[in-house]
Amino acid sequence: MTNLKVAIAQIDTCVGDVVGNVNKVVDFTRQAAAQGADLVVFPEMTVTGYPIEDLALRGSFQRAAEEALAEVAYRLSDGDLREITVVVGTLGSLALSDHVAMPRPTNRAVVIRGGKIVAAYDKHHLPNYGVFDEYRIFAPGNTTTVIEVAGHRVGLAICEDIWQDGGPVHELEQAGIDVLVTLNGSPYEEGKRAQRVELAARRAAAVNAPLVYANQVGGQDDLVFDGGSFVVGPSGAVLARAPKFEEHLLLWTLTPGSTEDHTGEVTDLSDLDEEVYQALVTGLQGYVTKNGFRTVVLGLSGGIDSALVAAIAADALGGQNVYGVSMPSRYSSEHSKDDAADLAKRLGAHYRVQPIGPMFDAFQDQLGLEGVAEENLQARVRGMTLMALSNAEGHLVLATGNKTELAVGYSTIYGDAVGGYAPIKDVDKSRVWQLSRWRNNLAVDRGEIPPIPESSITKPPSAELRPGQVDQDSLPPYDLLDKVLDAHIEHAEGRLELIERGFDPEIVDKVVSLVDRAEWKRRQYPMGPKVTALAFGRDRRVPVTSRWREPHQ
Incomplete structure (x- = not known):
């Protein structure tokens, strides 16, 4: 068995720009092939951009994604590109049963080799929290996909699959894979980098193989994708890591007989203010x-x-x-x-x-x-x-x-x-x-x-x-005000909990009242980049018209 050289194409896509996104796939694949890669991995929904929200439900958009994927396969059939295996995210479709005429859209990973689609995997777990509402758009997948590249068994997963227990990762524990590849469109929020690595390390240990985490980068409406793609071994060691907030081709080599040997770059972490x-x-x-x-x-x-x-x-x-x-x-x-x-x-x-x-x-x-x-x-x-x-x-x-x-x-x-x-x-x-x-x-x-x-x-x-x-x-002094707001908004603490924390009841009542009365303004405020765990907008949904007020004890 030879070494497996993996390239992670951390790219910035734009929703709906299927032509531009296809060009990037071909360009980064060409760069990866020039550096001897056997396998190049792109982020989640690369062909269409991500998140596409209700565009997934439009027949015209579905057809455009299908045609774009065919274009990718055709352009990867040329010359040296025929020899490289490409895993790319796109929009797929899945018939839920014989009685359903209209297939449901899926979040799909497609494997292309020699100009042909040789395998596909549909996301098993769908996120339905925070900024995500994918249950109303996508159909969940129901298969486990393992492909062979350069004699190595490669398991596939997509983003939320590794955040949930069970499902494809659990099945892959028994599949005897050499590496687990996961395609991601994971938005940035402060402190999330440690969560990703810790989680990926647990999954790598479960399958007893390195985990390749390919994440997209760039701004899309109110979301920011930070990249920071990485490879983590079963021991929890970071074997390779790409820089954040920029497009990058990260190379890493799996050596037969060792899950920890690597030749990948490991970019230094930035501090939180810089992030x-x-x-x-x-x-x-x-x-x-x-x-x-x-x-x-x-x-x-x-x-x-x-x-x-x-x-x-x-x-x-x-x-x-x-x-x-x-x-x-x-x-x-x-x-x-x-x-x-x-x-x-x-x-x-x-x-x-x-x-x-x-x-x-x-x-x-x-x-x-x-x-x-x-x-x-x-x-x-x-x-x-x-x-x-x-x-x-x-x-x-x-x-x-x-x-x-x-x-x-x-x-x-x-x-x-x-x-x-x-x-x-x-x-x-x-x-x-x-x-x-x-x-x-x-x-x-x-x-x-x-x-x-x-x-x-x-x-x-x-x-x-x-x-x-x-x-x-x-207003109260900003240092005090921000502490009260953090507890009330980020942690959903009410009047009683805030007072038990030691905040002055008069300040608590004033702040809570101001927050309640300002919801109508927030609904009309321009969008902006989410950088905290709970941003105003899709993260926090509170009625504008409401007579609820925090009870006084």
């Missing part, structure tokens, strides 16, 4: 480019939130593609305007000043608003200005609100909440400061000018909608 920041950059970059935009526009207030969003945008797209707009009112401080201009200069971003005073006065002459209505009018004039510039110049508007503000409704609907994408929607205020510090320190380590002005980080946060206003006038 989260890269996830935000990847999510924004994917959303902008895959939706046909080239440039973004955002309001630059001189504050920390807009500064971090601008830095993320510059890293994702280049400073020359970022358009910052300062929109001062009569209450805007000079230091805020100076900080906004300084930020744009550091990032190499475009910058303009558009005072909102005349527009605000025109509204006030007609409406004569007072109090909160007058304050919110300023934010809405700014939102209208950004959307007008977007319409006129073709930029994507970025919303700059953070998760803490979104949780308690501390934003103006149709004002600072306007936009097509919200890069820090899943980042709480405390983490905003932390990531800003991290990004500036990274610049110092590189010998560069820190992108975010120090005063934007250190000054008290304020919307500057009235004289002397600061956020803490109406």
Whole structure:
């Protein structure tokens, strides 16, 4: 028996771009063949992109996927590519019974060799939690697939199959395989990397063979796929690991008689701040480019939130593609305007000043608003200005609100909440400061000018909608607020549990009430990249119309 050289093609696909996705499959297969690979493994649903949601139910989409797969097989029949075995994810179909005329779509792994489809495996376990709702789309598979490559027995699984006990992995324990290959479309969330490796190691030990974990990379709507593909041995040792947040071809060699020998690269792990920041950059970059935009526009207030969003945008797209707009009112401080201009200069971003005073006065002459209505009018004039510039110049508007503000409704609907994408929607205020510090320190380590002005980080946060206003006038201190919100939202703790934790009852009642009243705003907020275990959106589904209130004991 010879060595088995495996290539993991960690690629960035786009949902529905079957032509582009097919081209990537062929290109990466050619690279793998040039490096002597016997087997190349692509992520879950590579041909169609992932997740495809209800597109899977359209006959036209199903036919397009079938034709694209045939194109892949045809193009892999050429020359040296005939000798390599390719495992690629795609959309399949499965008749549930003889009495069902319409086949159900499946999440399928297809094996191509010599220009022909030689085997297929349909995902057995379907996820139905968090961001996933696959029971209503796909039919579960019911077979175990083992293929032979270079004299080695290779078992196949798809993503959720290894997260659930039983099913195909359990069956493969008795199959005598030499390696287990799993195709994945596993979204990023902070801390998930350790879970994946720990789980994969358990499955590798169960089948007594190395496990190859191929994961996709790139942004898709509100999900970020981080890559980080790896190979883990039965002992739990990581034998090879690809970098995160970039396309990569990872090579690893299985040596006969040893499950632990390897010749694969092992990329160093990044710290959590770096991971989260890269996830935000990847999510924004994917959303902008895959939706046909080239440039973004955002309001630059001189504050920390807009500064971090601008830095993320510059890293994702280049400073020359970022358009910052300062929109001062009569209450805007000079230091805020100076900080906004300084930020744009550091990032190499475009910058303009558009005072909102005349527009605000025109509204006030007609409406004569007072109090909160007058304050919110300023934010809405700014939102209208950004959307007008977007319409006129073709930029994507970025919303700059953070998760803490979104949780308690501390934003103006149709004002600072306007936009097509919200890069820090899943980042709480405390983490905003932390990531800003991290990004500036990274610049110092590189010998560069820190992108975010120090005063934007250190000054008290304020919307500057009235004289002397600061956020803490109406909110608890952010470090305390974020702790209460984490317990209440991330861990679903109610009033009683929060008070038992030691939080002040008055603060608990205020925070819980603010969260409950802001659900309607969150439903209308732009999407943004998920980076925590529980993001607002598909992770958390709470009725807008509800009279439920936490009971007082």
